[in-house]
Amino acid sequence: MTRSLNRPIRVLVAKVGLDGHDRGAKIIASTLRDAGMEVIYTGLRQTPEMVVNAALQEDVDAIGISILSGAHMTVFPKIIHLMKEKGMNDVLLTGGGIIPDEDMKLLNEMGVGKLFQPGTNTHEIVDYITGQVADKRVF
Secondary structure, eight states, X not given: XXXXXXXXXXXXXXXXXXXXXXXXHHHHHHHXXXXXXXXXXXXXXXXXXXXXXHHHHHTOSEEEEEEOSSOHHHHHHHHHHHXXXXXXXXXXXXXXXXXXXXXXXXXXXXXXXXXXXXXXXXXXXXXXXXXXHHHHSOO
């Protein structure tokens, strides 16, 4: 899918699973909005299927998953699989939360973008998403 260069970056921010702590996700959503991005926040207790379907319907450039529950090695591979099934190869999958470095490396090798630890400067996240989406858009 080719996206217009003129439209703002669209990002879906989601909390997957039973993790009920969404303060960080809301901060990221607000930060991305302040940076000029269109943000769709799905709220708590989403399934990977719900996230991918919403991302497809909303025609997003990026999906950001906030995960603190320890289920990252289940959630991210499932989302990547569903994205590939739906042909969403041009959509960035990124996220953050409590994820050990060795797991981050494995997830990156599977196709997940950069993952951010708690306390990351929000400007770093904005810059990363902006750069990655620019690289994926057709010129």
